[in-house]
Amino acid sequence: MQRVRIHYFKGEALQYIGNLDLHKVWERTFRRAQVPLAYSQGFHPQPRIHQACPLPLGFTSQVELLDFWCDSDESLAELQAKLEKSVQPGIEIQTLTNIPLRSPALQTIVESALYQVILPEDCDLTPIQAKVNQLNGAESCLRERRGKQYDLRPLIKELTFSSSKPASITMRLMAMPGATGRPEEVLEELGISPFVVDVVRTDLTLLSIPEETETNA
Amino acid sequence: MLNRIEIKKKLKVILPTVVKPGRYFGGEFNHVVKNWDEIGLRMALVFPDIYDIGVPNLGISILYETINKRPDTLCERAYVPWLDMEEAMRENKLPLYALESCTPLAEFDVIGFTLPYETLYTNVLNALDLAGLPIRSADRNDSHPIIIAGGHAAFNPEPMSAFIDAFVIGEGEEAIHDVLDCIKSAKAEKLSRIQTLERLQAIPGIYVPAFYNVSYNEDGTVKSVEPASPKFPKKIIKRVVGILPDPPTHFVVPSIDVVHNRIAVEIMRGCTRGCRFCHAGMVNRPVRERPVEQIVNAIEESLKNTGYEEIALLSLSSSDYMHIEELVSTISERFAGRNLVISLPSLRIETFAVGLMEKLKGVRQGGFTLAPEASTDRMRSFINKPIQAEQLLETARQIYSRGWNSIKLYFMIGHPSETMEDVQAIADLCKQVIKEGRKIIGNKASLHTGVSTFVPKSHTPFQWAALDSIQNVLDKQNLLKDQLRTPGMKMTWSNPRETILEATLSRGDRRLSDVIEDAWRHGAKFDAWMDQFNYNLWIDALEGAGLPPAIYTTREREISEVLPWDHISTGISRKYLEREYQKALDGETTDDCRDQCLACGIVPTLTNQLKDKDGVQWVCLEAA
Numbered sequence: 124m125q126r127v128r129i130h131y132f133k134g135e136a137l138q139y140i141g142n143l144d145l146h147k148v149w150e151r152t153f154r155r156a157q158v159p160l161a162y163s164q165g166f167h168p169q170p171r172i173h174q175a176c177p178l179p180l181g182f183t184s185q186v187e188l189l190d191f192w193c194d195s196d197e198s199l200a201e202l203q204a205k206l207e208k209s210v211q212p213g214i215e216i217q218t219l220t221n222i223p224l225r226s227p228a229l230q231t232i233v234e235s236a237l238y239q240v241i242l243p244e245d246c247d248l249t250p251i252q253a254k255v256n257q258l259n260g261a262e263s264c265l266r267e268r269r270g271k272q273y274d275l276r277p278l279i280k281e282l283t284f285s286s287s288k289p290a291s292i293t294m295r296l297m298a299m300p301g302a303t304g305r306p307e308e309v310l311e312e313l314g315i316s317p318f319v320v321d322v323v324r325t326d327l328t329l330l331s332i333p334e335e336t337e338t339n340a
Numbered sequence: 341m342l343n344r345i346e347i348k349k350k351l352k353v354i355l356p357t358v359v360k361p362g363r364y365f366g367g368e369f370n371h372v373v374k375n376w377d378e379i380g381l382r383m384a385l386v387f388p389d390i391y392d393i394g395v396p397n398l399g400i401s402i403l404y405e406t407i408n409k410r411p412d413t414l415c416e417r418a419y420v421p422w423l424d425m426e427e428a429m430r431e432n433k434l435p436l437y438a439l440e441s442c443t444p445l446a447e448f449d450v451i452g453f454t455l456p457y458e459t460l461y462t463n464v465l466n467a468l469d470l471a472g473l474p475i476r477s478a479d480r481n482d483s484h485p486i487i488i489a490g491g492h493a494a495f496n497p498e499p500m501s502a503f504i505d506a507f508v509i510g511e512g513e514e515a516i517h518d519v520l521d522c523i524k525s526a527k528a529e530k531l532s533r534i535q536t537l538e539r540l541q542a543i544p545g546i547y548v549p550a551f552y553n554v555s556y557n558e559d560g561t562v563k564s565v566e567p568a569s570p571k572f573p574k575k576i577i578k579r580v581v582g583i584l585p586d587p588p589t590h591f592v593v594p595s596i597d598v599v600h601n602r603i604a605v606e607i608m609r610g611c612t613r614g615c616r617f618c619h620a621g622m623v624n625r626p627v628r629e630r631p632v633e634q635i636v637n638a639i640e641e642s643l644k645n646t647g648y649e650e651i652a653l654l655s656l657s658s659s660d661y662m663h664i665e666e667l668v669s670t671i672s673e674r675f676a677g678r679n680l681v682i683s684l685p686s687l688r689i690e691t692f693a694v695g696l697m698e699k700l701k702g703v704r705q706g707g708f709t710l711a712p713e714a715s716t717d718r719m720r721s722f723i724n725k726p727i728q729a730e731q732l733l734e735t736a737r738q739i740y741s742r743g744w745n746s747i748k749l750y751f752m753i754g755h756p757s758e759t760m761e762d763v764q765a766i767a768d769l770c771k772q773v774i775k776e777g778r779k780i781i782g783n784k785a786s787l788h789t790g791v792s793t794f795v796p797k798s799h800t801p802f803q804w805a806a807l808d809s810i811q812n813v814l815d816k817q818n819l820l821k822d823q824l825r826t827p828g829m830k831m832t833w834s835n836p837r838e839t840i841l842e843a844t845l846s847r848g849d850r851r852l853s854d855v856i857e858d859a860w861r862h863g864a865k866f867d868a869w870m871d872q873f874n875y876n877l878w879i880d881a882l883e884g885a886g887l888p889p890a891i892y893t894t895r896e897r898e899i900s901e902v903l904p905w906d907h908i909s910t911g912i913s914r915k916y917l918e919r920e921y922q923k924a925l926d927g928e929t930t931d932d933c934r935d936q937c938l939a940c941g942i943v944p945t946l947t948n949q950l951k952d953k954d955g956v957q958w959v960c961l962e963a964a
Contacts, residue, residue: 139361140595148595151369151647162679170679181356209647211369211595318356 124161126192126222127202128229133184136213142177148211149174149189155209158202161192175327176233176298179307181317184324186236190222190229233298235280237326238306240292243319248290254313255284255292264312275312278304298327341435341472344442351442354428362596363391364425366439369593370645372404373440374414381413381524383450384438384485388463389868391419395592396600398654399454399491403512405588413520416440416448417592420463421470423866429470436470445471450523451485452516453504455493458845459838459868461500462860464489468503475857477505477550482533486523486540490515495578495623496798496905499845501549502853506540509547509908510578510623511609513585518543541572544949545579547908548572554850554904560891562849562902577909582951582958584609584628589641593648602650602683603642607635607667611656612933612961615713616724616924617752619797620656622917623910625942626950627660627934627961632667636674643675650681659688660934662961664696672699685709689727694738707746707788708739714751715765721927722755724920729769733776740777746786747773753816754794754808754839756896757925763816766791767823774829788830791820793839797846798905799912801920806896807843810836837875841867844882844892849904852892855881913941934962 133145140148150170153160162168175188195202199219207216242251258264264276281295292313296304307317342350355361376382385403387394394400400417407415416438421429429436435444445451451471453464468475473484480487489500490508497507508515522543526536541548551572555563567574587605594601610627611620639651653671655661671682682700687693689710697708712727714720720727739747751766770789777785793813796805808816813836824831845852858881866872882889897903899918906914916939923930930938943950943960950958 136365136367137595139355139365141362144362144596147597147601148369150649151593154647154649155644157644168679180361211593212367213595318353 124192124194124224125196126190126224126226127199128220128222129189129191129206130217130220131187131189132215132217133178133187134213134215135183136211138181138183138213140213141180142174146172146174148214149191152206152209152211152214153191153193156205158191158197158205159194161194173229175229176236178324179305179322182238182306182322182324186324186327188229188327192224231300232330234328234330235295236298236324236328237281237293237295239323239325240294240306240310240315241321241323242290242292242315244289246290246315246319248286251290251292251313251315252284252286255282258282258309258312266308266312268308275304275308278302279309282309295326295328341444341446342433343444344437347434347437347442347444350432350434354425354432354434358424358428359422360392360596362594363419364421364439366442368395368439368595369647370590371417371440371592372408372415374408376414376441376443379412379414381410381450381520381527382443382448383407383413383415383452383520384418384445384448385415386418386420386445386451386453386464386467388420388453388455388460388467389866390422391594392596392598394419395594395598396602396604397454397456398588398604398606399456399512401588401591401604403452403516404592405590406513406585407516407520410517410520412524416443418445418467420467420865423872426466426470435472436467446473446485448485449527450520451487453487453489453491455489455491455500457868458493458499458842459873460493461845461856462864462867464500465503465857465860466865475860476502478502480505480533484533486533486536488519492619492623493846495619495908495910496846496848497547497549497908498554498850498904499848499852499856501850502857505537505548505550507547507549508579509545509576510910511580513581515543515545515579519546545577547576549850552907556849556851560887561897562904564902565904565907575907575909577945578623578911580626580911580946580949581628582949584630586634587630587638589638590645591642591648593646600650600652601648602652602681603639603646603648604652604654605635605638605642606630606654607658608655608661612660613657614724614920614930614933614938616722616801616920617713617755617794617797618656619800622800622912624656625911625940626946626958629661629663629961632663632670635667636670639671639675643678643680649679650683651675652683652685654685656686657688658684658686659690659693659696660932668696668699686711689732689735691735691738694735694742698742701743707748708744709748709750710735711750712769714755714762715769716762718927719755719758719762721929722757722924723752724924724929726929729772732769733772736773737776737780740780740785745777745781745784746788747777748788748790749773750790750792752792752794753820754813756802756805756808758808758816760816760819763819767820770824770829778828783828786828786830788832789820789824791817791831791833793834793836795839795843795846798903799908799910799917801917801924803847803903803917804897804899804901804921807840807893809894810840813839835870835873838867838870838873840889840893841873841875841878844878844889847904848892851885851887854885855887858884909945911940911942911945913939913945916940933960 160170171192173190278297489504557563608629610624774787796802859877864877
């Protein structure tokens with residue numbers, strides 16, 4: 124048994140495919156590639172695949188991470204070659220790395236995510252610049268999500284604006300369970316419709332691995 | 341009209357605002373994108389309901405793969421958008437486009453609709469309208485695509501005759517090549533639309549309704565259907581393939597969840613049982629079986645190509661497939677330990693079936709489905725599905741004791757001459773079944789009863805029969821609902837108003853084209869969706885056309901009456917259907933025709949088509 128972490132790009136062809144569906148897309152990719160995934164125990168055995176951090180619908184990403192367990196001693200290069208042949212448009216595999224079997228579950232070790240937002244050409248940049256400054260200077264930014272009040276400000280770790288063409292906004296948002304900032308919420312605060320911009324996730328920061336480890340075996 | 345690039349741009353703005361945007365973006369594994377500019381002939385296949393329902397359709401899967409194998413043709417797909425997307429499309433002037441290339445449907449040479457059932461008809465009109473095309477054939481000109489349609493409902497093409505240019509009657513695997521060749525040469529010769537349609541009408545199995553005239557009697561029944569010129573055939577004989585070609589193995593794998601996420605392999609086509617209500621059993625004759633090896637290879641190949649985890653072995657009556665035991669053992673050995681779910685529906689009610697299912701049982705298992713249809717000997721003889729109650733109970737005992745907790749039973753109510761006692765017998769039988777289950781596994785035992793309402797269908801022995809009255813159907817459903825909704829038991833039934841619509845459309849004549857258009861103009865669409873179906877629109881439309889619904893539904897037709905589909909031949913003779921209807925009324929059953937040929941007419945009528953690959957004349961399968 125080995126545990127492998129895939130770093131891949133999620134492109135436009137799959138930008139409207141949500142997290143649950145993407146999980147199936149990967150399951151089928153492994154089956155087509157004839158990579159023997161390990162299955163969970165129990166009444167409904169499920170293939171052991173873990174994704175890092177859901178990407179909101181409509182965005183693309185250069186840093187998607189996925190762990191899988193497989194009953195095969197094939198080399199990473201062999202696995203990568205098989206997967207690349209079977210993967211569907213919209214997924215571009217970058218690297219495969221071995222991960223200790225008992226290292227913590229991927230979704231528990233993501234700390235924050237970096238997003239780059241490309242603004243449309245005809246966008247009036249002055250008010251956006253002002254709003255970025257304003258949000259950066261604010262102590263808190265109270266909003267509502269599903270009827271519950273929360274503070275967006277501490278979820279923003281970094282927010283910068285660049286007017287060099289194409290104009291863009293870069294934001295690093297917390298991505299921990301119970302403390303996740305969403306790019307579309309920041310955009311709303313800045314008065315930008317999330318439907319007119321291109322959002323790319325460009326980095327994920329992982330927590331340094333704690334000494335006591337566990338898996339969801 | 342917007343072009344491809346403009347469509348893609350608009351989609352970027354629209355898709356984030358609609359439910360399940362993955363329905364409208366294509367990009368699936370195994371979809372085929374060909375170079376539009378290099379290929380001269382372009383066809384779009386449309387399933388007239390949403391993506392989720394359309395993608396698993398086997399007919400579309402077969403044709404998509406078949407057509408795309410032609411180097412001279414490209415074939416793309418489209419589905420009907422759900423309400424939210426339709427609104428956004430209309431608001432943004434976005435025409436219906438094909439998923440592969442985002443090309444507007446109007447730019448294709450041919451658009452093919454599949455019509456598996458009648459309650460999709462308004463969606464066809466909606467699709468044509470969304471594509472920016474005139475919905476009526478007569479209003480389209482040389483600049484428009486040729487609109488063709490096929491599928492089970494096309495065996496009575498008349499209600500949709502105003503909208504479809506040419507129907508393909510019967511099986512499409514070979515006919516589609518004839519159609520495409522014809523359109524290709526017509527395009528090369530720059531033929532007019534009418535010339536092209538004349539050429540199409542010359543192809544066996546093709547029906548261009550514009551070339552046929554219908555006259556009516558004073559009482560509103562059809563008087564005659566005549567070809568407009570002696571050069572057109574009096575009868576359109578359906579197309580069949582003598583030998584089933586290799587099944588599709590490159591299924592489009594959607595990236596979102598759809599109704600069936602699986603590989604479907606047709607193990608056999610046609611059925612010899614002769615259940616008198618069964619449209620599929622009549623129109624798909626003769627029986628043709630696939631060799632075990634071909635099926636197993638297709639599964640292996642499809643698994644490799646799709647990565648699916650589920651396989652369905654399809655036929656109208658799986659137990660009748662001659663090599664069923666060999667097939668099941670081979671599959672269970674070959675695919676063991678791969679975490680697959682294999683389903684084998686349409687099994688006969690006998691303990692043998694339980695053994696078959698047990699062999700296929702993998703890690704996960706669903707319920708066990710059986711279709712006794714009726715509960716008294718009298719009704720079973722009437723519909724020609726004789727099954728002993730004890731046989732059903734013994735099968736149920738076996739199912740419950742061999743690891744299944746849940747059974748689903750299908751029944752049909754509303755047959756002519758059915759009494760409340762016959763309906764009560766359904767409830768009694770269900771109660772007996774669950775009682776057996778409880779004896780074996782206690783309260784874990786569950787029973788789901790699906791009760792549909794009989795719809796007399798064209799081309800069956802019951803094509804003359806009356807639809808049961810709505811009051812009768814409601815009374816019968818209420819009787820069952822009262823008794824079959826107790827803990828451990830669940831019942832589902834069909835909306836009797838939807839049944840009336842289905843009955844009207846499936847046995848209607850071409851005057852219904854106006855009714856369909858009127859209903860659609862007043863908002864009818866997604867009639868197969870319980871929450872979208874609006875009965876009143878249809879009643880108003882029928883009234884507006886001066887057509888009382890009863891002439892199509894609750895009226896028993898005279899045997900001598902000209903039926904609106906009499907000029908369409910399934911190969912089965914009218915005499916045979918008349919004989920079977922009479923036998924039903926006399927309470928007589930008819931044996932499976934594998935045991936003895938009943939001269940249904942299939943072989944003589946289809947004789948030219950029923951040749952094997954070496955040109956050897958085909959004969960019907962007989963019992964081993």
